[in-house]
Each structure stands twice: as structure tokens, then as C-alpha cells.
Amino acid sequence: MEANRIYNFNPGPATLPLPVLKEAQAEFLNFRGSGMSILEISHRAKEYAAMQAEAKADIKELMGLGDDYEVLFMTGGASTQFAFLPLNFASKEHPGSYVLSGSFAEKAYKEAEHLGIGEIVASSKEGGYRHIPTQDELKIDENAAYVHLCYNNTIYGTEYHYIPDTKGVPLFADMSSDMLSRPIDFSKFDFIYAGVQKNLGPAGVTLVVAKKSFLEKSPEKLPTMFKYETFFKKDSLYNTPPAFNIYMVGKVAAWIKSEGGLAEMAKRNKKKADRLYGVIDASNGFYRGHAEKESRSFMNVTFRLPSEELEKTFVAEALAQGLGGVKGHRSVGGMRASIYNAMTYEGVDKLASFMEDFQKTHA
Known part of the structure; x- marks a missing residue:
């Protein structure tokens, strides 16, 4: 990641490709x-x-x-x-x-x-x-x-x-x-x-x-x-x-x-989404996805934690690790990671690893 920049998971305005x-x-x-x-x-x-x-x-x-x-x-x-x-x-x-x-x-x-x-x-x-x-x-x-x-x-x-x-x-x-x-x-x-x-x-x-x-x-x-x-x-x-x-x-x-057109974007976006949904599905209910599996988005991964207090802690600790914009929309609460085309796999992998560590610490 470029110096002084965070991984920006905001839903919009959202991250843009660094080369652009x-x-x-x-x-x-x-x-x-x-x-x-x-x-x-x-x-x-x-x-x-x-x-x-x-x-x-x-x-x-x-x-x-x-x-x-x-x-x-x-x-x-x-x-x-x-x-x-x-x-x-x-x-x-x-x-x-x-x-x-x-x-x-x-x-x-x-x-x-x-x-x-x-x-x-x-x-x-x-x-x-x-x-x-x-x-x-x-x-x-x-x-x-x-x-x-x-x-x-x-x-x-x-x-x-x-x-x-x-x-x-x-x-x-x-x-x-x-x-x-x-x-x-x-x-x-x-x-x-x-x-x-x-x-x-x-x-x-x-x-x-x-x-x-x-x-x-x-x-x-x-x-x-x-x-x-x-x-x-x-x-x-x-x-x-x-x-x-x-x-x-x-x-x-x-x-x-x-970068290879829409076929390459799809390949990258699926890989990113699979990484995050994999953590959610392997968490034994610690992370609870909002969407039914057959309707899951490759762009916005939404999930809840066991309590709102823990969700606040998640947001604060994520930002301290350079992972910004993960708070969910006020109407549904929880977390939301927006992983649009410009979000790198490295950023998603860092968030997924943070989620795994957070569960170990707070479960």
C-alpha cells in the first residue's frame, strides 16, 4: 500500500485505482x-x-x-x-x-x-x-x-x-x-x-x-x-x-x-469475495452474513457480529490497522466491506486476516 494511504472499503465515494x-x-x-x-x-x-x-x-x-x-x-x-x-x-x-x-x-x-x-x-x-x-x-x-x-x-x-x-x-x-x-x-x-x-x-x-x-x-x-x-x-x-x-x-x-477487461475484473472480484465470505462461513456464527448465499454480492460484503458493542470495537480496531470504511449502513447496522474493482486482493486479504484474528481475541 502507498505510504499514508489506508485500504478504503467505503461504499461510495469509494476507492479508485492508484494508477488512475x-x-x-x-x-x-x-x-x-x-x-x-x-x-x-x-x-x-x-x-x-x-x-x-x-x-x-x-x-x-x-x-x-x-x-x-x-x-x-x-x-x-x-x-x-x-x-x-x-x-x-x-x-x-x-x-x-x-x-x-x-x-x-x-x-x-x-x-x-x-x-x-x-x-x-x-x-x-x-x-x-x-x-x-x-x-x-x-x-x-x-x-x-x-x-x-x-x-x-x-x-x-x-x-x-x-x-x-x-x-x-x-x-x-x-x-x-x-x-x-x-x-x-x-x-x-x-x-x-x-x-x-x-x-x-x-x-x-x-x-x-x-x-x-x-x-x-x-x-x-x-x-x-x-x-x-x-x-x-x-x-x-x-x-x-x-x-x-x-x-x-x-x-x-x-x-x-x-488490466484485462471485464473477464479479469470478474476473476479478481470473485477471488476477493470468496476470501471474505470464507471467513464468515468458517466463523461458527461469530460473523453472520446478511445476504442469502445464492444472492451474495461480489461488490459489498455485509455481516453482523455478536453485539453492537463488539461491532464498534471492530470498526475502531480495523481503522487502527489501516482498514477504513467498514461500518455498515445505519439502516441495517453491522459491517460492510465494499470491494469494488479498484480494491486490491492485498487489501481484502488484510481485512480477512484481521477478521480471523479479531474472532480469536473476542469470541
Whole structure:
């Protein structure tokens, strides 16, 4: 680990690849020979245009998508997309259908419900969001405008390990916390979005990857900045974009490519997750995982200890060992280790070893 840096297990804003941070540091004062920082350069400059085009191309290449898809860079986080989706696509005749698998899936549904154009087609809330609803649990409405999923649930530590069959209804997904973490058939999704601050970059930009047919025309009644059409037709440049954040997303995408692409990310992420879940499963109940095994996330490992007092001790002692951000979300308590692409196996192994030693001391 680099001097004076900790292993950062925060769920977002989250750790970034060290080579990316160093690259950005090296060119911070002079971006591509412009004599200006990326923080200063015009979004109309040729240097910026080339950078954004490269970022878009790398993202589509990693996802294996063709010219029928477009990449947008927006603001407002995934939470703003929760409202944009029903506003742009749903109606009373064709409501948005939502699968509830965690807090953010629920928040997305509530925005559509508030507009009177949302419905629930499956939910694991009653069981404490411990599992991902299965295909058999989905009650697809053939008149729905779309079926919406939250593909990875950071708070509860659950993740989809299958792509639902929606019977021809367009499939939309919030992939904020597992975007570009493994190869999946992205072409089965019509609309994907992600707040990048978990697995792809710094907070401040929202990535949208969608079929052009969903972006080409928005309802006339919507304000200009609420229309996907606005961002699509102006190449995300209708107004000044968050240039630095987009630049960083491009850097991360290029880093993923250089490291071996999504197949290599999946291999690394599974190895990291297996190490931590192995400790939990071998602890004889000292560590209790929140998620059911078949729904476990490769991105966010959530677990409890025998008491809240012991959990406080765990957090303090972990930080003293250079392991930060392991406290769980306030709504569920316990611990959460976020092991996104940029988290190294060395960091995960150190946390796992700490967990083993902590159990020996405190069991």
C-alpha cells in the first residue's frame, strides 16, 4: 500500500485505482498539452471532445455494445434518474414495473408511485432484503413501459446473478455499484444507468448507457433538462458537463481495459469475495452474513457480529490497522466491506486476516 494511504472499503465515494490517481495527478496542471488543467479547459475544446469520445468508446467496447447504443454523461446521481425514467417513459396506461430488492430499488419505485405511474412486480422486502427475487417471483405486466431492477444492493449486500426474462418488456437497470465489474450480456438491457462514485469514478457524474431508440425522443411537456433527448442530441454538451468527473471515468475505463477487461475484473472480484465470505462461513456464527448465499454480492460484503458493542470495537480496531470504511449502513447496522474493482486482493486479504484474528481475541 502507498505510504499514508489506508485500504478504503467505503461504499461510495469509494476507492479508485492508484494508477488512475497518479495519472491524473501527473497531468493535473497541463491537460494534453493545452497549458490548462482539466478543471479549467472549455468543454468545447478539441482536447476535451477527444477525451469524452474516448471514454464513450471504451465503455461501449467493454460492454460489447454496438452503434444502436449511446453513452450519456449526466448529473444528479442515480437518484435523479429515479424520477427521469417514469417522466420520460411511463404513463398510466403503461406504468413502470419495479422489482424491489433493496433501499435504492424502493426509492426508484417511490418516484414512479408519486407520479401515479409505478407498480411493484416482485419484492424481497418482507424478508429483510436478504435475497434477489427469482424469475418465478416476477409477475411481469405485459403493458408495462419497462421493468426496473437495482442490479447490486450496496446496503444489503445482494446482487443479481441472472438476467430476468421480461417477456419482451424493456429491461432497465440501476448498476451504480457493479457497473463494469464482470462480463454480462449488456445487450439484454435497454437502459442502464449508474452513479459512478461507487465503482467507476468520483461523485458528480451519472453514466447512462441506453438504446438510441429510447433516447431519441422525449415527451414535449417535459422541461428541457429533464429530457433524455436533450442530452442525446447534444452529445451530453447542452450545458457545461462535469468535465473532471467524466475525465476520471474515462481514466478508469481505460484502466479496466489495460488490466484485462471485464473477464479479469470478474476473476479478481470473485477471488476477493470468496476470501471474505470464507471467513464468515468458517466463523461458527461469530460473523453472520446478511445476504442469502445464492444472492451474495461480489461488490459489498455485509455481516453482523455478536453485539453492537463488539461491532464498534471492530470498526475502531480495523481503522487502527489501516482498514477504513467498514461500518455498515445505519439502516441495517453491522459491517460492510465494499470491494469494488479498484480494491486490491492485498487489501481484502488484510481485512480477512484481521477478521480471523479479531474472532480469536473476542469470541
